[in-house]
Amino acid sequence: MKRPKIVILGAGYGGIITSKKLEKLLKSGEADVTLINKHEYHYITTQLHKTGAGTAADRQIAMEIPELINPEKTTFKKGSVTSVDVQKQAVHLEGGETVEYDYLLIALGFGIETFGIPGIKEHAFAIRSFRSTKAIYNQIIRQLSLYKEDKDPSRLTFVVAGGGFTGVEMLGELSEGLPKLCKKYDVPFEHVNIVAVEAAPSVIPFFPKESVKYTTEVLEKFNVQMYMSTKILECTPEKVVLENNLEIPTKTLIWSCGVKGNPIVQNCGIPLEKGKLPVDSFLRVNGKNNIFSIGDCSLFMKDEKNALPPTAQVALQEADVCAKNIVSTLRGESLKSFEYHHKGSVASIGNFAAVGKVGNFRLSGLFGAFMKQVIEARYLLNLGGPALIIKQHLRFSKEPVKVTAKQ
Secondary structure (H helix, E strand, O other), rough: OOOOOOEEOOOOOHHHHHHHHHHOOOOOOOOOEEEOOOOEEEEOHHHHHHHHHHHOOOOEEEEEHHOOOOOOOEEEEEEEEEEEEEOOOOOOOOOOOEEOOOOOEEOOOEOOOOOOOOOOOHHEEOOHHHHHHHHHHHHHHHHHHHHHHOOOOOHHHHEEEEOOOHHHHHHHHHHHHHHHHHHHOOOOOOOOEEEEEEEOOOOOOOOHHHHHHHHHHHHHOOEEEOOOOOOOOEEEEEEEEEEOOOEEEOOOOEEEOOEEEEHHHHHHOOOOOOEEEEEEEOOEEOOOOOOOHHHHEEEOOOOOOOOOOOOOOHHHHHHHHHOOOOOOOHHOOOOOOOOOOOOOOEEOOOOOEEEEEEOOOEEHHHHHHHHHHHHHHHHHHHHHHHHHHHHHHHOOOOOOOOOOOOO
């Protein structure tokens, strides 16, 4: 009897955890599982700011996928998805290869939202992936090196657009990482300018006033220049143009202002809503009983008007239910409705400060930073057990991940 084929597209939080759950849920020989990802590594998205500032080794952020899965239960295939033929139940990859499926999970992550601002797509450095944040790091090193030749002050001005969690974490990491890089490349750190630009009245505007105040004070102690209630109008290779006739001469704009569904989902032959794949309460793509979607490229409505946010926490909770529902579908059993339970959020501001909220408790300072580490360790525990935690924090390889770091 032919074994059913389960194909997972994307090895981000949702895809990799679903594959791990399937390894535990499926009986021996019950199905063939194939995990497809464009790179051979899985990276910790919530730690990408460390890659961008060069404050963590590559292998602490990016881990080889074959080392995370059980090769006897999951087949890993490196490849870039170009389209999905839902009629023929086939996934097409770059190079012409086709992978057939009986059950499909689309977990392809996000794309960058530029809001149509001129020059962002061409000149800004997005916090999008491990590869893109390596490009940020390489850009910083390049500007430090070139400054020694021409003393152009704009080379030492680093602008972060977006004051949400990702932007705040990037600002904190730059504030702690740049002094070390300047020392290494013999550039006076006092000549460096770190600039924050946010369209809302403050950083993390969705948080309580006390948290906003604390975050602002920490960034000010880091001498971060802050432009709040200010929109970016244009980005060129030489400057960032803001509202109110303001211009910031810079060669480096780091973009953390918004995400959208992965553009690849447009080639899935499935009607989209808001650029994403709409799913039902069982995480199945609407109208497709054998196709599931989770994470940033899916649209799960928590009520009539509001969708779940594109966060790691959402993807991880969806993965657990999705894996169970794929197996239940395969076995002809009843499915489980997905219910999201928000467990809190914490954003680091460098290594020794963080801000967050867990339930009714507001976190800040060193304790907040500790809780951030606990959250990251818990993910590693789910991904690879205690051995992975030890490897990542004590015995990680210092060999860099091979990527072509271009924007």
